[in-house]
Every structure is written in C-alpha cells, then in structure tokens.
Amino acid sequence: MCFLCLFVATCSAVSRRALIILLLLAISFGCKSGAGQRVSLPARVTRVVSLAPNLTEIVFAVGAGDKLVGRTSYCDYPPEAKAVAEIGDTLHPSLERIIALKPQVVLISTSSQLEVFTRQLQNQNIAVFVTDPHDLEDVFRSIQQVGEMLGQKEQADQLVTKLRERTTAVEQAVKGKQPVRVFYQVSSEPLYTAGHDAFVTDLMRRAGAASVTANVPGAWPKYSNESALAARPEAIILPTGGSMGSVNSDVTEALRQSPAALQGRVYKINDDYLTRPGPRAIDGLEAMARALHPDAFK
Amino acid sequence: MLEARDLTIAYDHRTAVADLTLSLKAGEITAIIGPNGAGKSTLLRALNGQIPKVAGVIMLDGQPLQRLNRRSISRHIAVVAQEAELRFPVTVLEFVLGGRFAWATNSGWGWETERDLEVANAVIEETELRDLSARLMNELSGGERQRALMARALATEAPILLLDEPTANLDLSHQATLLTLVRKRCDQHRSAALVVTHDINLAAQFANNITLMKQGRAVHSGTPQEVLTPEILQEIFEVRVLVDAHPITGGPRVTPIISA
Amino acid sequence: MNRVTLRKTLISCALLGAVLLLAIVSMSLLGSERLPARASLCALASLGSSACGLTQDQFDILFQIRLPRILLAAAVGGSLATAGAGYQALLRNPLAEPYLLGISNGAAVGTMISLVFFGAIEWTRPLLAFSGAFAATFAVYRLARGRAGATPERLILAGVIVTTFLSSVIVFVTTLMDATRIRSFTFWLLGDLSGSSKALLPVAITITILGALTLTLHARSLNLLMLGERDAFDLGVEVGRVRMVVFLVASLLVGSSVAASGSVGYVGLVVPHLARLSLGSDNRISIPAAALGGALFVIVADTVARTIIAPRELPVGAITALIGAPLFIYLLKRV
Numbered sequence: 001m002c003f004l005c006l007f008v009a010t011c012s013a014v015s016r017r018a019l020i021i022l023l024l025l026a027i028s029f030g031c032k033s034g035a036g037q038r039v040s041l042p043a044r045v046t047r048v049v050s051l052a053p054n055l056t057e058i059v060f061a062v063g064a065g066d067k068l069v070g071r072t073s074y075c076d077y078p079p080e081a082k083a084v085a086e087i088g089d090t091l092h093p094s095l096e097r098i099i100a101l102k103p104q105v106v107l108i109s110t111s112s113q114l115e116v117f118t119r120q121l122q123n124q125n126i127a128v129f130v131t132d133p134h135d136l137e138d139v140f141r142s143i144q145q146v147g148e149m150l151g152q153k154e155q156a157d158q159l160v161t162k163l164r165e166r167t168t169a170v171e172q173a174v175k176g177k178q179p180v181r182v183f184y185q186v187s188s189e190p191l192y193t194a195g196h197d198a199f200v201t202d203l204m205r206r207a208g209a210a211s212v213t214a215n216v217p218g219a220w221p222k223y224s225n226e227s228a229l230a231a232r233p234e235a236i237i238l239p240t241g242g243s244m245g246s247v248n249s250d251v252t253e254a255l256r257q258s259p260a261a262l263q264g265r266v267y268k269i270n271d272d273y274l275t276r277p278g279p280r281a282i283d284g285l286e287a288m289a290r291a292l293h294p295d296a297f298k
Numbered sequence: 299m300l301e302a303r304d305l306t307i308a309y310d311h312r313t314a315v316a317d318l319t320l321s322l323k324a325g326e327i328t329a330i331i332g333p334n335g336a337g338k339s340t341l342l343r344a345l346n347g348q349i350p351k352v353a354g355v356i357m358l359d360g361q362p363l364q365r366l367n368r369r370s371i372s373r374h375i376a377v378v379a380q381e382a383e384l385r386f387p388v389t390v391l392e393f394v395l396g397g398r399f400a401w402a403t404n405s406g407w408g409w410e411t412e413r414d415l416e417v418a419n420a421v422i423e424e425t426e427l428r429d430l431s432a433r434l435m436n437e438l439s440g441g442e443r444q445r446a447l448m449a450r451a452l453a454t455e456a457p458i459l460l461l462d463e464p465t466a467n468l469d470l471s472h473q474a475t476l477l478t479l480v481r482k483r484c485d486q487h488r489s490a491a492l493v494v495t496h497d498i499n500l501a502a503q504f505a506n507n508i509t510l511m512k513q514g515r516a517v518h519s520g521t522p523q524e525v526l527t528p529e530i531l532q533e534i535f536e537v538r539v540l541v542d543a544h545p546i547t548g549g550p551r552v553t554p555i556i557s558a
Numbered sequence: 559m560n561r562v563t564l565r566k567t568l569i570s571c572a573l574l575g576a577v578l579l580l581a582i583v584s585m586s587l588l589g590s591e592r593l594p595a596r597a598s599l600c601a602l603a604s605l606g607s608s609a610c611g612l613t614q615d616q617f618d619i620l621f622q623i624r625l626p627r628i629l630l631a632a633a634v635g636g637s638l639a640t641a642g643a644g645y646q647a648l649l650r651n652p653l654a655e656p657y658l659l660g661i662s663n664g665a666a667v668g669t670m671i672s673l674v675f676f677g678a679i680e681w682t683r684p685l686l687a688f689s690g691a692f693a694a695t696f697a698v699y700r701l702a703r704g705r706a707g708a709t710p711e712r713l714i715l716a717g718v719i720v721t722t723f724l725s726s727v728i729v730f731v732t733t734l735m736d737a738t739r740i741r742s743f744t745f746w747l748l749g750d751l752s753g754s755s756k757a758l759l760p761v762a763i764t765i766t767i768l769g770a771l772t773l774t775l776h777a778r779s780l781n782l783l784m785l786g787e788r789d790a791f792d793l794g795v796e797v798g799r800v801r802m803v804v805f806l807v808a809s810l811l812v813g814s815s816v817a818a819s820g821s822v823g824y825v826g827l828v829v830p831h832l833a834r835l836s837l838g839s840d841n842r843i844s845i846p847a848a849a850l851g852g853a854l855f856v857i858v859a860d861t862v863a864r865t866i867i868a869p870r871e872l873p874v875g876a877i878t879a880l881i882g883a884p885l886f887i888y889l890l891k892r893v
Binding site: 091092189190195216217218221223224226227229230232254257 | 589590591618619622745746750752753864871872
C-alpha cells in the first residue's frame with residue numbers, strides 16, 4: 001500500500017487523482033491473506049533473507065539466526081540481527097543486494113505489498129515464502145512453518161508450545177472479567193486506529209479488551225475524531241517507544257476529555273510488541289492484559 | 299507636447315536608437331518610417347516610458363518622463379496596439395472602458411463613473427462600433443477589433459497618440475477609416491500623433507511630418523514633400539524608387555522600381 | 559452579459575454569503591456521529607452559550623470538532639479559489655492554478671521541512687509553507703521568462719517542471735521518513751482537514767479574508783492585466799507592483815491552506831472558472847465570488863469525505879478531485 005502511495009505521489013497531477021481513488025478503494029477493501037503460502041521450497045535451506053522485522057525475529061526465535069544472510073534496516077531485534085547484512089528497508093529492498101547474497105528463500109510479509117517484487121525474485125529462481133498473520137493463530141502457524149523450512153522444527157514447536165502456554169495463562173486470568181473498552185491509537189494527527197483486520201485487534205480481544213474499533217472494516221483505517229470522542233473509551237493504548245521513538249506518545253485531541261484520559265488509563269506499550277506479528281506479540285499481549293486488568297495478575 | 303532630445307538606447311551590444319531628436323506638436327501627425335530594425339518600435343516604447351534606461355531626455359509637457367508615475371503618463375499618452383490578447387470573454391464596451399483606468403480615483407479598485415460611460419459611448423460612436431458594443435471582443439472581425447483598440451485609446455482622452463503599424467493587418471477601407479479618425483482627432487482636439495508605419499504612401503497623405511530612421515538615427519525629417527525624394531529614399535531603403543505627384547491629392551507618391 | 563456594477567457585485571456576494579452561512583449550519587448537522595438536529599440548531603444559534611439539551615459529548619463534537627473543521631474547510635477553500643483566480647488573471651490563462659504551477663508542492667515541501675526538522679514548533683509550519691510557496695512561485699516565474707517576457711505558455715510549462723521536480727523531492731523525503739509516518743503523511747498530501755490544531759484556525763481565516771480583500775482591491779488592475787501586460791502598462795497599471803502583490807498574496811493563501819490541510823486540488827481551477835462563467839470575467843465580482851464559492855465547495859466536499867464511509871474518513875482532496883475533474887471536463891467543452 002505504502003509503495004503504491006509513493007508511486008502515486010510521483011505521478012502527474014491528473015493521473016494522480018485517478019490513482020488516488022483506486023488506492024482508496026483498495027484500502028477500504030483491505031488485504032485478506034492468511035498465514036504463509038509456500039512457493040517452490042528447496043530441500044535444505046542454509047541461506048535465507050528476511051524482508052520484515054517480525055520475520056527476522058521469528059527466524060532467530062526458532063534458532064536459525066545463523067542462516068539469516070540478509071535483513072531490512074528495520075530488523076533490529078534481537079541484537080544479533082544487527083550484524084546481518086542490510087538489503088534496504090521494508091518498502092524498498094534492493095533486488096541486486098538480495099541476489100548477491102545468494103539466498104535460497106526470501107521471507108516476505110504481504111503487508112509490505114511486494115507482489116511485483118515477489119515475481120522478480122521468482123524469476124531469479126529464489127523461492128519466496130509469503131506470510132501475513134492476521135491473528136495469533138496465524139503467528140503460531142508462521143513460526144512452525146518457518147521453523148520446519150529452516151530445519152528447526154523441534155525448536156519451533158517448543159517455542160510455539162511455550163507461547164501458547166503464556167497466551168492461555170493470560171486468557172484464563174482475564175476470563176470472566178468485564179472487557180475494558182479500549183481505543184487503540186496508531187497515530188494522533190491524522191487519527192488512525194486498528195480495524196477489524198489488524199493483527200493487534202485479535203491481541204486486544206485476548207487481553208480482555210473490547211476494541212471500540214474492532215468492527216471497522218480494514219486494518220488501519222483513518223478514524224473520525226467525532227466517533228472517537230463519542231466512543232468514550234475506558235482505556236487508550238498508545239503503541240510507542242520502540243521503533244517509533246517518541247512519536248505517538250500523546251493522546252489525540254479528540255480523546256483528551258475521554259474517561260480513559262481523565263482517569264489516567266492511558267497505556268504506552270512498546271510498538272514493536274504490537275506491530276510485529278512474531279514471538280514478542282505475546283509480550284504485547286501480556287503488557288496489555290496487565291495494564292487493563294492489574295488485579296488479575298497479582 | 300512630447301519631445302525626445304539626443305535619445306540613445308542601447309541593448310546588449312546593439313544600439314537601437316542613437317542621438318535621436320524628435321518633437322511632437324499639437325494637431326500634427328508625425329510618421330516614422332524606416333527599414334526593419336531601424337529602431338522605430340524601440341523609439342515608440344521609449345516615448346511611452348516603457349524603457350527605463352535611456353540616455354538623453356524625453357520631456358512630456360516640459361517634464362522629464364522618468365519623473366512621472368505610470369498613471370499620469372497614461373493620461374497623456376495613449377498607445378494604439380496592433381492586436382489584443384483576448385483569452386477571457388469581454389464585451390466591446392468593457393474593453394473600451396478599460397481606457398478609463400488612468401482616470402480612476404482609487405488605484406486598482408473603484409467603479410466606472412457616469413463620465414467614464416459617457417466618454418466610452420462617445421468614442422464607440424466615433425469609431426462606428428455602436429451596434430457591436432454589447433458583443434464579445436473575440437466575435438469581432440479583424441477590422442472591427444482594430445477600431446475597438448482605437449476606441450480604447452481614444453477613451454483615455456490622452457492628447458498624444460502613439461500608433462505602432464496600425465494598418466498592418468487591415469484592408470484598404472479600414473486603413474483609410476483608421477487614419478481618418480486619427481486625423482480628425484488631431485484636427486478637432488489638437489492631439490498629437492506618432493505613427494510608425496511601413497506604408498509610405500499612406501503616411502504621405504496623412505502625416506504633417508515624416509521622420510526617416512536608419513540604424514537608430516533620425517536621418518531626415520520634414521514634410522512629405524521635403525523628405526520623400528528618390529535620393530533620400532534610396533539612401534534609407536537602398537532601393538530605387540519613382541516619386542511622382544499623386545494625380546488627385548497632389549502629394550508625393552512613391553513607387554519602388556523592381557528591375558527584372 | 560451586462561456590465562458589472564457595484565450593485566450587481568453586492569447582490570451576488572450577499573447571496574453567496576447567505577448560501578455559505580446556510581452550508582456552515584447545515585453541514586455541521588452531519589457527521590459520523592448522529593446529533594439531534596433541533597438541539598444542535600438551537601445550540602448553534604446561541605453561539606455555544608447554551609447546550610439546549612445536548613449532552614456534553616454532543617456539545618463537544620459540535621463545537622470542538624465539527625464547527626472548527628467546517629470553518630477551516632471554508633478558509634482553505636476560500637484561499638485556494640482566490641489564489642487560483644489571481645493566478646488566472648495575472649498569467650492570462652484560465653488553466654492556471656496553484657497545483658499546476660507547483661505552488662502547492664512548494665508549500666508542501668516547506669511544511670515537510672518544518673515537520674521533520676522543527677516538529678514541535680507549530681508556527682514554523684505556516685511560515686515555511688509560505689516560504690516554500692513563494693520560492694516555487696519565484697522559480698516558476700524566473701524559469702518562464704524568455705525574451706518575449708513570461709508568456710502564459712512558458713509559465714505553464716515552467717510550472718509543470720517545478721511541480722514534477724518538487725514531487726520528486728517530496729517522494730525523496732518520504733522515503734527518508736520511517737514507515738509509520740509515511741502513511742499519515744501520504745494521507746495529508748491528499749488533503750486532510752481532520753488534524754489541524756485549533757490554534758491555526760484564526761490565522762487561516764484571517765489570511766483568507768485579508769488575501770481575498772487585497773486581491774479584490776486590485777481587481778480593476780487585474781481586469782486590464784488579463785488582456786495583456788503591455789496593454790495594461792500602457793493604460794496606467796503598475797504592472798511590476800501588481801504582479802508582486804498577486805504573487806505574494808497568492809503564495810500566502812496557498813501556503814496557509816497547505817500548512818493547515820495538505821494539498822486539496824481542483825478548487826483553484828474549477829471554482830474561479832465557474833465564477834467567471836456565471837458572473838463574467840470582471841475580477842471585481844469574480845474574485846469575491848470565487849472566494850465564497852471556494853469555501854462552499856470545500857465545506858461540502860469535506861462533509862462527504864467525513865460521512866461517506868463513516869466512521870472512517872477519506873481525504874478531502876479525493877472528493878474535490880472526484881467532483882472537480884468531471885466538472886472541469888464539462889467546463890472545457892463549453893468554452
């Protein structure tokens with residue numbers, strides 16, 4: 001999507017307008033791919049490139065970090081990842097650099113909208129593994145698939161088991177408690193939130209929250225200030241402090257008189273936990289649950 | 299009324315006008331004639347105050363032109379353009395009323411007064427555009443448009459008229475009409491007119507004075523009889539001419555001799 | 559068409575003003591949240607002093623969110639239409655508009671610089687937007703000067719060059735931004751009236767009114783300029799001075815709009831056209847009419863943008879394009 005946006009910005013004024021309308025229609029339909037789709041996999045994989053931070057984290061988490069030969073500039077976790085060669089950012093990876101690293105498979109997240117890119121890689125006989133987890137189950141599936149693909153099946157299964165345990169523990173702790181009405185603020189100006197298709201919406205549900213925008217179509221809709229105000233959320237989650245730095249650390253103006261703001265129930269959570277569908281998502285889940293239902297975790 | 303003394307205008311490395319002295323008198327039509335590139339149009343623009351850097355003096359009613367502001371110059375000098383840029387629809391009346399701008403009390407704003415309308419309608423009458431005054435300018439023919447340009451210049455009530463090849467795009471009847479208008483103005487209102495033209499014979503009939511320019515200099519000046527001689531014309535245009543007396547008007551008639 | 563008189567001007571402007579007021583009131587009843595119409599009208603009539611039975615939330619929605627946004631839309635629309643009318647008169651080209659000439663891209667680059675380098679300091683936004691707009695205007699004008707002076711054709715060409723150059727600069731800067739900012743910035747680039755803080759609103763409105771007034775006060779000069787710079791000069795217009803005034807004022811108007819709401823297109827092109835078509839080319843009437851018409855146009859477009867897929871929003875620039883492009887094609891065919 002973002003790639004298209006930038007492409008659109010470079011077009012001439014007239015065709016730009018037409019593309020904008022198409023773009024917006026596309027946004028409103030959202031993207032609906034599920035967990036990983038495999039494309040022509042080699043027997044034994046020793047060289048892999050990751051084109052998304054969550055995928056990099058998954059590779060290291062299943063113990064295959066030594067097989068990672070390329071990563072994006074945004075892939076900063078775990079710290080060992082920083083030693084791996086960079087091949088550009090998530091939106092503009094360099095095809096040449098990737099080819100030069102001679103990987104056998106490239107891991108791509110469809111939220112980066114790299115379909116054209118995918119085709120180019122396949123033309124170079126490089127296998128492409130595409131995944132876009134929409135919920136936690138998709139994440140677990142991705143971990144297992146990546147683990148199996150990189151010869152770390154056992155470790156992957158163990159990891160997933162542990163993550164499932166932690167998830168179940170959280171869900172049990174908040175079971176029976178009244179879900180807290182939450183507003184998830186992606187950015188304050190303009191106001192963006194998490195919609196029905198966003199990964200974090202599933203996390204919030206499991207953490208004992210009722211996202212006031214859970215039924216809004218799309219993944220990251222631009223939201224009306226009025227509706228945010230009228231929603232009167234009891235808590236506000238601000239993903240910030242991770243890769244985002246200090247951006248988005250203030251509540252948007254329309255919500256400054258909300259019950260959440262007035263009672264101080266504004267929770268800043270590391271945005272990397274909430275925006276990367278990988279093992280650290282459970283950290284995000286736990287952080288949200290603890291913030292929203294502190295009495296359940298004494 | 300309008301005088302240029304030792305006027306010299308230089309562009310880049312070219313001298314467009316050199317040491318030119320000229321004087322326009324009330325009631326007289328002065329024609330400027332010369333080959334292409336002689337500096338005629340440059341002279342005209344300078345007399346209108348359009349060229350800021352000139353050596354020599356241009357005096358308007360005894361005052362140096364540089365000291366006067368745009369608006370007061372426009373009240374004294376009117377330029378009759380060759381053609382108008384008509385990218386936006388405008389009626390003939392609105393077009394002619396544009397000539398009243400120089401008399402507006404507020405700069406840039408204000409509404410036309412009764413007097414403005416009177417003057418505009420009078421000149422529209424004078425230029426025989428009364429039936430067309432509500433029509434759009436770009437619906438008019440070439441000749442009609444030229445009359446409208448003339449009307450606008452006359453609407454300024456400026457006593458000095460500068461015309462740059464006004465007959466260039468006109469057919470015979472319109473050429474005559476236009477110059478008759480100018481003649482009438484000079485006779486009845488004591489205006490002075492400067493006409494840059496290629497048409498020597500027309501100038502011979504209408505002008506009181508003819509100034510011949512070559513390479514930026516005013517080489518000869520005087521009545522048509524005085525300056526329209528074969529020797530002078532050959533000097534200026536480097537072409538052999540026959541000059542005889544016009545059978546009806548009696549003035550000089552110039553015919554170039556083109557050898558086979 | 560009759561000659562434009564003071565009376566005709568006053569009547570037309572009064573009518574348009576009344577329609578604008580009606581639009582402000584009626585559009586403030588529409589939004590992603592339903593408000594009771596009677597109570598809202600009552601509260602509006604009391605100018606906010608009485609809640610007339612609205613809940614605190616409803617009152618806040620009406621007066622803190624909707625009304626400021628509508629007023630900002632009016633300011634942005636008025637500014638862009640006035641600037642468009644000014645450019646069209648000065649450049650003698652009915653197709654001149656702030657976007658085509660790269661002025662809004664200049665303002666956008668200025669705003670981006672202020673966001674990236676001076677993020678926290680709010681007043682740098684309109685200031686740098688204005689500087690960017692003016693720099694772009696200046697660049698276009700200098701580029702277009704040939705031996706025959708800056709003909710409208712050369713100006714449009716220069717404008718296209720500057721626009722595309724600045725678009726590339728914008729793309730370049732957005733690639734330097736991180737992914738999280740890009741989404742919101744792209745939305746802003748398409749015109750977004752939802753985010754502006756209320757501090758900028760009085761400034762924006764003041765600039766719109768002052769700008770429209772200034773250009774209207776030069777309307778007679780512009781009438782002559784529209785028919786040729788040389789002719790205008792001959793007839794007594796101080797061409798250089800008027801040109802500078804129009805450039806400065808138009809840059810200010812565009813800069814203020816872009817700083818507040820990003821790039822809202824087609825307003826500066828379509829609205830002045832409509833004004834001239836219905837009221838005549840005389841700028842004394844078409845400039846104030848364009849200002850009022852532009853305000854109306856953007857208010858309506860923004861209302862559509864914020865209600866059509868409620869509770870989500872579209873960028874207002876998409877709506878002005880959807881309405882403006884077909885309208886412009888229709889206008890072209892008529893001329």
